Amino acid sequence: MLQAINLTKKFGELVAVDDLSFTVEKGQIFGIAGPNGAGKSTVYNLITGFFPFEGKLLFNGEDISGKKPHRIAQMGIARTFQVPHTFPSLTVEQALSVGSRFGDNTGFDPEYVDHLLDFLDFQEERYNLTGNLDLIGKKKLMIGAALATRPKLLMLDEPMAGSNAHEIQDLMEFIRRINDEMGVTIIIIEHFMKVLTELTETLLIIESGSKIASGDPDIVTSNKHVVECYLGDAYASDN
Amino acid sequence: MGALMAIIYGGLALMPIFVGGTDHLMHILIMILIWGVVASCWDLIMGFAGIFSFGQVAFFVIGAYASAIVANKFGIPPIFAIFVAGGITAAIGVLVGLPCLRLKGAYVALVTFAVHMILEPFLKGPMGRAIGTGGSRGILTIQPIEIFGFAFTPDHKVAVFYLTLVLAILCSIIILMVIRSFWGTAFLALKDSEDFSASLGVSAFKYKLAVFALTSFLTGMVGGFYGHYVGMLSTRMLGIDLFVTLMIMLVIGGIGHFPGAILGAIVTVTLNEMLSPLGSYRPLILGGLVVVLVLFLPDGVIGLVRRFFNGKSKIQEADA
Numbered sequence: 001m002l003q004a005i006n007l008t009k010k011f012g013e014l015v016a017v018d019d020l021s022f023t024v025e026k027g028q029i030f031g032i033a034g035p036n037g038a039g040k041s042t043v044y045n046l047i048t049g050f051f052p053f054e055g056k057l058l059f060n061g062e063d064i065s066g067k068k069p070h071r072i073a074q075m076g077i078a079r080t081f082q083v084p085h086t087f088p089s090l091t092v093e094q095a096l097s098v099g100s101r102f103g104d105n106t107g108f109d110p111e112y113v114d115h116l117l118d119f120l121d122f123q124e125e126r127y128n129l130t131g132n133l134d135l136i137g138k139k140k141l142m143i144g145a146a147l148a149t150r151p152k153l154l155m156l157d158e159p160m161a162g163s164n165a166h167e168i169q170d171l172m173e174f175i176r177r178i179n180d181e182m183g184v185t186i187i188i189i190e191h192f193m194k195v196l197t198e199l200t201e202t203l204l205i206i207e208s209g210s211k212i213a214s215g216d217p218d219i220v221t222s223n224k225h226v227v228e229c230y231l232g233d234a235y236a237s238d239n
Numbered sequence: 240m241g242a243l244m245a246i247i248y249g250g251l252a253l254m255p256i257f258v259g260g261t262d263h264l265m266h267i268l269i270m271i272l273i274w275g276v277v278a279s280c281w282d283l284i285m286g287f288a289g290i291f292s293f294g295q296v297a298f299f300v301i302g303a304y305a306s307a308i309v310a311n312k313f314g315i316p317p318i319f320a321i322f323v324a325g326g327i328t329a330a331i332g333v334l335v336g337l338p339c340l341r342l343k344g345a346y347v348a349l350v351t352f353a354v355h356m357i358l359e360p361f362l363k364g365p366m367g368r369a370i371g372t373g374g375s376r377g378i379l380t381i382q383p384i385e386i387f388g389f390a391f392t393p394d395h396k397v398a399v400f401y402l403t404l405v406l407a408i409l410c411s412i413i414i415l416m417v418i419r420s421f422w423g424t425a426f427l428a429l430k431d432s433e434d435f436s437a438s439l440g441v442s443a444f445k446y447k448l449a450v451f452a453l454t455s456f457l458t459g460m461v462g463g464f465y466g467h468y469v470g471m472l473s474t475r476m477l478g479i480d481l482f483v484t485l486m487i488m489l490v491i492g493g494i495g496h497f498p499g500a501i502l503g504a505i506v507t508v509t510l511n512e513m514l515s516p517l518g519s520y521r522p523l524i525l526g527g528l529v530v531v532l533v534l535f536l537p538d539g540v541i542g543l544v545r546r547f548f549n550g551k552s553k554i555q556e557a558d559a
Contacts, residue, residue, distance in 0.1 A: 048438060068444075069437035078438065085435035089427040089495075098428050101421050103440030108421070145439055 001026040001185050002047070002077075002153060007055040009042055009209075016042040017053070018209035024153070024202075029179055029186045031200035031217065033193065039209035040189045041082055044155055048072050048079050059153070073103045078151035082158050082189075084138040088131030092122055095130050095141060096148045103149025113148060119177075120144045136167055140174075147178065154178065155187045160195055168192065172199055197221060240415060243544070244498045247505070248408055255397045265396035269468065271508045272400075272407040276461045278488040278500035279414050280454040286495030287418060288450040289430025291344055294335055294351035296482045297358050298455045299462035302328045303472050304362065306463025307381040308371045317384040321463035328459020329452045336451030340444060359477045377473030384467045391468070399468055406464060410457050411498065417453065418497055426450060483522075484511065490529055493539025502540045 002024040009017040016039045024030045032040050046053045049069040057064050064072055078099075087095045096116055101108040117123050120140050125133065130141050139159055146154055156175070160168050172195060178184050190196050196203055196217055203217040205226050213220045220226060251268065258264040281295040306324035310317045335354050339347045361367050368374045383392045384402070391399045417423055425446045428436040433443055466472050484507060492503020510528070514521040536542055 050434070050437075068442070069434075070440045070442045073438055073440040081435065081438075085432045087428050087431040087435070089431050090424065094424055095428075097421075098424060098436065098441065099439040102425065102436075102442075142435070145435075149440055 001060060002187075003056075003058040004043075004047070005056040005058070007043065007046055007053060007057070009039075009046055009051060009053045016209050017046065019055075020206065020209065020211055022204050022211065022214060024185060024187060026185055027179075027183065028201045029175070029188065029199050031196040031203040032187060032189045032206065033191070033196055033203065034206040034212075038206045040206065041157055042209070043206075044079055044157055044189070047155065048077060070102070073149055073151075074105055076105075076150070076152035077155065078103065078146035078149050078153070079155040080139070080142040080146055080157055080159065082161065084135065084142060086130040086133065086138050086141055088129060090130055091127050092125045092130055092133070092141060092144075093117065093127065095145050099145040099148030100150075103151075106150065112150070116144050116148055119147075135162055139171075143174075143178075147182070147184070151184055153185045153187065155189075157189050158191065159188065160190055160192050168195065175199060193221060240418070240497060243541075244411055244415065244501070247498060247501055248404065248411070251505075252401075252404055255400055259397050262396050265400055266393075267508060267512055269396070269400050269403050271504050272403045273461055273465055274485065274488060274508060275501040275504035276407050276410045277458055278485055278492065278504050279411060279497060280458045281485065282489055282492070282494060282497055282500040283414055283417070283426075284450050284454045286489070286497070287423060287430065288426040288447065290339065290447060290450065291348040292335075292339070292351045292451070292454075293348045293482075294332075294354045295454075295458060295485060296477065297351075297355040298328050298332060298458040299465070300358060300362075300472075300474070300476055301331055302459025302462025303466035303476075304372055304378070305459065307378050307466045307472055310382060310467070311378070311380075312371055317382055317463075317467045318386060321384075321460050321467065324463035325456040325460030328462070329456035332451045332455025332459075333448055335455075336448050339451070340447055355477065355482070359474045362474050373472075375474070377471060378466075379471050381466050381470050381472065383470065384464070393468065393470065403464070403468075406461065410461065411501065413453075413457065414497060422446065422449070487525060487529055491532055491539055493536075493541040496538055496541040499539050499541030502544070506540055 004020060004022050007017050007020045008015070020043065032043065034040055045051050047057060049067050049072045052066065059075060059077060064075065087098070090098070093113065096113045097108065100113050117126055122140070122144065125137065130138070133141055143156070159171055159175070163171060175186060175188065176199070179186050188200065200217050202215060203220045204214040205212050205220060213223045213226045251272065254268055255265065277295060277299055284290050284292045302324045305327040306317065306320045309315050309323050310320040315323060335351060339350055342350060362372045363375045372378065383390045385391070391402055393399070425441050428441055429443055429446060437443060488503035488507040489500055491506050492499035492501065510525065511521070514524055517524065532539065
């Protein structure tokens with residue numbers, strides 16, 4: 001579905017993403033992990049057209065390098081942001097409608113927006129301003145608006161950050177449902193290794209912008225190099 | 240929104256019954272209608288789309304000069320010339336908007352205000368004279384708008400008032416429809432978060448240029464209308480007075496609370512006239528009033544009106 005070939009992004013002297021290649025298969029949940037500043041979010045910004053870069057990105061065989069963010073959204077790649085973004089001036093329903101109206105190639109579909117409000121358990125919040133939602137609500141809204149574009153690929157950037165154990169369980173269940181019921185391929189950046197090993201089929205570990213391991217999450221997380229540079233001794237002794 | 244607008248314009252439409260005989264008051268009413276549209280356009284681009292464009296007065300003056308020149312030089316009837324002027328102003332608006340796409344916040348204000356600053360020397364200079372601005376003398380004779388042989392000159396204030404009212408209502412309906420349509424939603428979304436909007440498929444390029452084009456078209460057209468009404472033009476309007484007065488209208492009306500800007504125009508123009516006996520103390524009092532309003536009525540007069548009619552809980556809903 002998504003093929004990254006020799007992605008490289010330099011900010012001046014700093015090489016944020018260094019010759020990175022990976023492939024995301026249709027239908028899977030693909031995890032990306034790595035220490036802070038490893039370039040995970042930068043990879044998202046490259047895929048969604050926010051920064052120019054060297055290398056090549058193929059989405060269903062089509063080259064998407066150099067396309068503008070809104071064009072990429074319309075092609076079927078949706079994303080969320082690490083810091084929750086909402087539209088404080090818009091209601092929950094209007095915010096979802098923005099995704100449906102502008103991001104969905106088949107056009108605005110109020111019934112689908114209504115369906116999403118059910119799916120997100122947001123019917124009661126429907127006419128509330130998004131700025132008044134709590135943190136979990138804002139994250140769900142971001143995911144909901146992204147889903148309103150009818151994406152083929154959804155990229156989540158640390159959806160669990162700032163959540164307690166109970167909320168993490170809920171969010172994991174929610175992400176599984178998006179994958180199963182809607183058939184959306186998912187890439188997820190996450191720090192909680194347990195979330196990644198339980199949720200993902202393929203895990204990519206990056207450090208300083210380059211790949212240090214990828215493959216089956218159980219095998220990757222037992223990789224000695226990964227444990228050393230990222231997971232730390234505590235995790236090693238856990239297993 | 241629509242009901243309040245109908246009440247405002249309905250109320251204004253009745254005014255000539257009471258003051259139709261007093262030319263001075265009719266002129267004030269006409270100017271209220273004109274500034275109401277200009278302030279509403281400013282509100283659309285700044286309050287809704289979140290673009291800090293400070294070129295509103297410049298667009299008004301460009302429209303006024305363009306219409307007068309087009310009518311004087313090419314003999315186009317003024318009623319059509321104002322639309323041509325709107326088109327010319329929109330084209331200039333888009334040109335100004337292009338560099339603003341790459342800028343944020345205060346930098347947009349700087350670029351757009353630069354247009355305002357450049358305009359006066361341009362109109363007074365040799366380039367301006369070459370296209371017929373009359374240099375520092377200005378344009379002294381501009382023919383009035385004529386419809387079916389009737390000339391809307393300053394001598395027929397009531398007639399001019401109703402023609403202005405029709406134009407103002409048309410402009411306001413256009414603004415209202417844009418705000419209520421998905422365009423308005425796109426403007427608000429872009430104002431709140433450009434990145435989030437882009438990730439959902441909203442083209443900042445398209446909608447930001449569109450708002451520049453639309454607001455400068457309407458402002459330019461109304462500017463043209465103003466020129467044909469008063470019959471002469473100079474660069475005096477580009478002074479800081481009008482700019483500040485318009486800004487006061489927006490603040491008093493409530494930024495981002497259409498049709499607050501129209502109410503703001505009514506209140507500001509009226510106050511300005513009432514305070515005129517105070518001479519040089521007038522700006523001082525207006526300035527103090529703005530400070531008080533910003534502190535105690537951040538949503539402007541419209542916030543007060545809505546609180547009065549709906550109760551506080553519904554204010555946010557009405558805005559959405």
